Amino acid sequence: MKELIDKIKLLDFGITGDELSSSAIIHEQTALKSCGFPQIPDEVLEFLKYYNGFLAEGRCIFGIDIKKHFLYDILGENVTAENPNPNDILLLGTTATTCIAWRASKQDYLLIDKSTFMVLHKFKDFKQAVKYILKIDD
Amino acid sequence: MRKRKKSNNQLRREEEAISAAFTYKLHALFQTRYREYKRNNYKSKDKGGDKKDNHACKIKKTSAQSLKNIKSELEILLAFYGVGTPHIAPPNQTPLSREQICMMDIDFEGLYITPNQESLSGPYRKAKENSLKYDIPHTASSSEYDLNQVPAWEEMKKFNSFRLMHHTICHRLSKMNYPIEKLNQLNFIDLIDIINDHNREHPEHRMPCQRSRFLKMFSVCYGAEFTEKMTLLGKEQEAKDFLSYAYYINHPAKRCPPELKYISNLFSIHHIKNRKFANELDDYAKVNDFSNLSLCMSFPHHKILHSPTEIDLNHNIVFFGGFLREFQIIRNPEKERLYLQGKLRNPSLSNGGR
Numbered sequence: 001m002k003e004l005i006d007k008i009k010l011l012d013f014g015i016t017g018d019e020l021s022s023s024a025i026i027h028e029q030t031a032l033k034s035c036g037f038p039q040i041p042d043e044v045l046e047f048l049k050y051y052n053g054f055l056a057e058g059r060c061i062f063g064i065d066i067k068k069h070f071l072y073d074i075l076g077e078n079v080t081a082e083n084p085n086p087n088d089i090l091l092l093g094t095t096a097t098t099c100i101a102w103r104a105s106k107q108d109y110l111l112i113d114k115s116t117f118m119v120l121h122k123f124k125d126f127k128q129a130v131k132y133i134l135k136i137d138d
Numbered sequence: 139m140r141k142r143k144k145s146n147n148q149l150r151r152e153e154e155a156i157s158a159a160f161t162y163k164l165h166a167l168f169q170t171r172y173r174e175y176k177r178n179n180y181k182s183k184d185k186g187g188d189k190k191d192n193h194a195c196k197i198k199k200t201s202a203q204s205l206k207n208i209k210s211e212l213e214i215l216l217a218f219y220g221v222g223t224p225h226i227a228p229p230n231q232t233p234l235s236r237e238q239i240c241m242m243d244i245d246f247e248g249l250y251i252t253p254n255q256e257s258l259s260g261p262y263r264k265a266k267e268n269s270l271k272y273d274i275p276h277t278a279s280s281s282e283y284d285l286n287q288v289p290a291w292e293e294m295k296k297f298n299s300f301r302l303m304h305h306t307i308c309h310r311l312s313k314m315n316y317p318i319e320k321l322n323q324l325n326f327i328d329l330i331d332i333i334n335d336h337n338r339e340h341p342e343h344r345m346p347c348q349r350s351r352f353l354k355m356f357s358v359c360y361g362a363e364f365t366e367k368m369t370l371l372g373k374e375q376e377a378k379d380f381l382s383y384a385y386y387i388n389h390p391a392k393r394c395p396p397e398l399k400y401i402s403n404l405f406s407i408h409h410i411k412n413r414k415f416a417n418e419l420d421d422y423a424k425v426n427d428f429s430n431l432s433l434c435m436s437f438p439h440h441k442i443l444h445s446p447t448e449i450d451l452n453h454n455i456v457f458f459g460g461f462l463r464e465f466q467i468i469r470n471p472e473k474e475r476l477y478l479q480g481k482l483r484n485p486s487l488s489n490g491g492r
Contacts, residue, residue, distance in 0.1 A: 015403060035172065036179035057402040058436070079171045080164075080445050086175070096349070096406065097243045097413060111251070113239045115414030120240050121251060128252075135250045137338050 001043075004127045005050050007136055014056035014134070017063040017072075020048050028064045031075050038090045038104035040064075040074060043126045059133050061093040061100075084117055092126075093133045100129040146370055149464050153371070156219070156461045160438045163212055167446055170204045209446045216442070219461040222449040231417050237326050238293065238422060242413055245297040246426045248347035249334055253327045261320040262328040269314035278318050280308040290326040296423035300329075303345050307332050342391040348426040349407055350387050355428055357384040358482060359473045360456060364433075367459050367467060376404060406440040408432045408458065410451050428474055434458040 008014075029039055040048075053063020053072055065073040078091050081099075089112070093100040098120065099112045109129045111121035123129040131137070144152070213224050234242075258266070268274060285291040285304060294300040310332050316324075337344045356364070361381055368377035379401040386394035409425060410432055411418065416425040424430060432455055434440040439458055443449045451458065457467035476482040 015400065031172075034179065035175035036182070037175075055403050056399065058406050075172075076168055079175055080168055095247055097246055113243070113413075115412060116233070116239065118236055118239055120236065120243065122254070132250050135248070137250070137341070 001046055001050075001127065004047075004130060007131075008051065008054070008134060011056070011134065011136075014054050016054050017052035017065050020052040020064055024064050024066050027066050028073075028075055032078070032090070035075070035079065036087050037075075037078055038088065038102060040090065040092075041102055041107075041126070044092060044102070047126065047130065054134065056134060059093075059095045059135070061130060061133055062091070082117075089117075093129070095133065100133060149370065149462060150372055153460045153462050153465055156215075157438060160212070160215070160442050160461070163208055163215075164438055164441060164445070167205070167208050167212075170208060174202065174205060205446070212442065212446065213449075215461075216449055220452060220463070221455070221458070221461060222443065222451040225412065225415060225448040225450045227415060228418060231415075234417055234422060237290070239413075240326075240330075241294060241297055241300070242416060242422070242425055244330070244347075245299045245423075246348045248299075248349070249330065249337055249345055252334055253331045255331075257325075257327040258331060259323050259325045259328050261317065261323050262325075262331070265314045265316040266331075274315045276312055277315055278312055280305065280312040282318060283308040283311050283316075283321065285321075287321040288324045288329070289322065290324065290329055293423075294326070294329060296421065297426070298351070299345055299347055300333075303333055303336075306336050306345075310336060344390060348431075352407060352428055352431045353384040353433075354388045355474065355477050356433055356456070357381050359470065359477050360467050363467050364457060367457065367465055371459060371465055376401060380405065404436055406434050406436045408434045408440055408443055408451060410453055412444075412448050414448065428478075429453075429469075429471070432456050432458055435460070 025040075025045060032039060047061075048063055051061070051063075053065065054061040055072060060072050062072050062074045062077050065076070068076070074090070074092065077094070078086065081091055083089055083091065088103055088105050089110075090102045090104065091099050091112075092102055092109075094114065097114055099114050100123070101110045101112050102108075103110055109123040109126050110119050111123065111129070111132065112118065113120055123132070217223055255263070285295070285307060295304075307329060333345050365374070365377045365381070368374060368380075379398050383394065383398045383401045386392055386398065408431070410430050411425060413425055416422040419425060419430075432451055434443070435458065439460075443451055443458075454468050455466050456469040459465040459467070473482060
């Protein structure tokens with residue numbers, strides 16, 4: 001994770017959310033659970049502690065923003081998306097045409113077409129998914 | 139009685155009020171769907187025999203109706219302002235394949251993914267491994283490689299970005315000494331892998347994407363009008379920064395100053411015919427053509443076009459800067475045609491003196 005964070009630092013651009021607090025994590029995880037969505041994986045939470053969401057060139061990694069749930073917040077984005085499988089798939093980020101997502105049943109990260117929700121690619125791990133969103137060569 | 143022309147301030151205030159109303163509706167939509175999800179989750183748990191959750195018991199059963207109401211309110215508002223109407227899909231459309239969707243995505247966004255190496259074809263993997271291990275002399279020049287023999291190329295060549303990589307692909311195949319007689323065994327992933335390797339080795343000459351090309355065209359064809367509309371919105375600096383940003387992303391060798399990067403978050407590129415419905419076009423590959431793209435303000439404008447229902451944006455709008463006509467730019471197909479023919483150059487498209 002440190003290597004990825006260092007690479008993102010070099011980008012010198014992008015907007016990130018407020019610093020993440022443990023109460024915000026608990027609030028978000030509880031809300032996700034009550035809606036039937038999968039929980040945010042530990043690897044993602046670790047990233048969110050460095051960058052609580054990241055928005056660059058219209059590409060975005062969702063964060064935890066309990067004040068404005070409907071704007072690039074994990075819960076807000078998942079609630080408003082037309083996800084056909086909300087009990088298994090948790091959306092974690094987006095580009096203009098695709099989403100990155102966590103598939104709880106198989107414990108893997110996917111690249112999904114935003115319009116059809118078709119799986120386009122399986123990432124090795126969350127770091128590779130972040131690199132895709134931020135256009136960092138793998 | 140003649141209507142008095144509204145002042146710029148009045149227009150701006152009106153636009154802000156409409157945007158606020160839409161933002162409010164989006165928030166209401168979130169709240170309603172959130173309640174709906176909770177209710178459904180509670181119901182399914184209840185069916186499974188789980189213990190009832192106290193919090194879930196309090197949820198009202200009116201959320202489905204509220205959702206319907208918000209949807210129709212948003213649709214009425216959008217139709218009223220002439221922005222667009224809800225999409226109605228014609229019956230019996232053949233769904234697009236996974237490869238076709240991948241092609242549309244890469245053509246629009248560029249290639250930022252390493253293909254799974256297990257999906258490479260046998261002959262390609264072997265040629266690639268050999269070229270990395272040994273220094274093999276070329277037996278065929280790049281001009282001898284005819285990509286029309288590659289089945290996957292038939293689809294790929296429909297897209298601008300891939301067509302521009304034709305020579306690079308042939309050159310790299312020749313460099314790795316790929317057997318010409320096995321061209322028909324190359325698959326889509328092999329070709330993507332070749333482009334990916336090229337991008338990594340030559341980041342300054344990456345495969346171009348339609349997103350960047352559209353931004354460049356927009357700056358050239360509509361830059362002046364864009365500045366005018368943005369000034370009317372009270373965002374003159376943002377307009378300047380956006381045009382500079384468009385210059386930099388089309389010149390990857392020059393580094394975009396970090397203070398400009400914020401600007402891309404203010405705008406989004408919208409597919410007028412949503413990619414989900416690309417097969418409704420006479421050729422699905424036209425989905426990323428300039429004529430199907432519009433520049434929008436990201437929030438709430440772009441968001442509203444996708445939620446709660448897919449809205450077919452008015453085809454004539456090339457810049458959706460506001461719900462009022464005064465903040466929109468109408469497409470000029472003739473200008474776009476001249477630009478594509480290379481007959482339109484705008485001297486004002488520059489890095490803004492940076």
